[in-house]
Amino acid sequence: MLQLSSVERRELRARAHNLNPVVSIAENGLTEAVLKEIEVNLNAHELIKIRVYGDSRENRVAYLEQICSKLGAADVQHIGKLLVIYRPAPLENTAPATSPSPKTRPRRPASAPSKTTKRSFQG
Template identity: 55%
Template structure:
């Protein structure tokens, strides 16, 4: 996926604000099962929040990068333990600004 523009990222942050996390990365870290749930969430919602249980900021950044690389999603934002990612569906529901 091509990188998001600042305007697109800002638009997606606004949409994500009221959403609840749909996936949680637990104490076992980023497992295949967690990645499968993330894929399922992206297929259903396009824009999802992920809650990470780790207290290490570097670990959360690494997870965000790995998730985006593996799923083809774009990182939108990371605030504390919440990661927000976006991947357009084959028939997009969310229309991004140009």
């Protein structure tokens, strides 16, 4: 499980304030499908909110611990029925990406007529 300092946790709580929950845990609990959806959203967003339906605080705490331990995430906040978790995005490739060179347009031969014609206006 990822550990956060109090400063990091405070900054992440501030970032999460305007987020909407992206995953819900309902009566079936924390299933493999729910864990997979949390994994997908963590990869996409790093910081997510999860809504837990149900009145048992013990279940919410257990879900938070399971999610963080199985997915290598950090718990940022547990407030009411909302869980906020964070996991940094995986590094794709540490080597610098090479961009393709810009394509140059072939030059028109000097003898070819121009597509635009010059018009002179007499006034």
